[in-house]
Amino acid sequence: MxxxxxxxxxxxxxxxxxxxxxxxxxxxxxxxxxxxxxxxxxxxxxxxxxxxxxxxxxxxxDPRSVLLPGQLHISRSLRKTLRRNRFRLSVDLHFESVMRHCAQLRGDGLGTWIGDNMLAAYCDLHHIGHAHSVEVYNPAGELVGGLYGIAIGRAYFGESMFSLEADASKVALVGLVNILTRGGFELIDCQVESEHLNSLGAFNMPRLDFEQRLRDTIDVAHDPEIWRLPATCGELL
CATH class of the missing domain: 3.30.70.3550 (Leucyl/phenylalanyl-tRNA-protein transferase, N-terminal domain)
Structure with a gap:
């Protein structure tokens, strides 16, 4: 070995x-x-x-799970959720809260990979402009979904997402893809394959191909002004 x-x-x-x-x-x-x-x-x-x-x-x-922004699959039920315009959106307003919600997901007594050191480290990346979050709120103004990850060049590295109400994390992903598409991003790293991500359009890529994609995109700057979203999810359609 x-x-x-x-x-x-x-x-x-x-x-x-x-x-x-x-x-x-x-x-x-x-x-x-x-x-x-x-x-x-x-x-x-x-x-x-x-x-x-x-x-x-x-x-x-190896292989690596990736999602190309232009290949996000939005199901009919998710489109219906977006059209209902039930959720409100924000970007980078509650980064630490999103991480803390993601850390609570397991709930099985076995701990979480998002510990205090990870939380502090990614908040540091957020403060210097590399870590970003998308937040989703219900009509009562409660944070009910979101995601966070790292942006370098025109590659986005997804870390985790959470959902306390149906479709909330999916709405966050639609919002993220809206941002990345406007910014000319070429891939979202999803790390490891899952049925949930595959249903949204992710697929496996050999590690060597993934690394070549990174070399092609990692040093291509994006406009920092892209990190914003419309106030309501209906405007994403």
Whole structure:
């Protein structure tokens, strides 16, 4: 079995081709969650996923689940939800709250991969303009859905989403795709395949192809003014 690299704080990542086949994509252990480290990781298609207080685990699975903004599948029922104009939207107003809701999703007593260190690290990325959230509110003004992720160049790396009411997270995704399409983004990294993401248009891409897509998009700047949405979801259609 191939040995896993143990990272010191300032040590670079090993080549992604050294990632394990099982567990799929495990590349390295250790290091920190500084903005420099995280941005370096995402630029190479690497992301952290672990449970605190264990050491940080870094992953680059093969294949990679991706969604191209122009290929988002909006079902008839979701279109009906959007037309009803029930939900209100915002961008980057409640980033930390979105992360905290995502952290509460498991509810099985087994903990969550979004611990205090992850929360602080991604809030730091949010403050420097790389991490973004989309928020969804019901008619009572309650935050009932949302998502967050990292934007570098014209690639968006989705991290997590939550939904407390039917279709709320899907509405957040439609809002995100609206933003990314206006910004000329070419892909959304969904990390690992799931039936839910596949139903929305995601598909698997070999890691080498995914990394080539990143090289083609990661240094192409996007307009920071794109991070806004209409007030209500009906305007997304």
């Amino acid at each position: 191939r040995a896993i690299s143990q990272l010191a704080d300032n040590e670079p990542f090993p080549p992604t081709g050294e990632a394990l086949d099982y567990p799929n994509g495990l590349l390295a252990v250790g290091g920190d969650l500084s903005p420099r480290r995280l941005l370096e990781a995402y630029r190479h298609g690497i992301f952290p996923w672990y449970e605190e207080p264990q050491p940080v685990l870094w992953w680059t699975p």
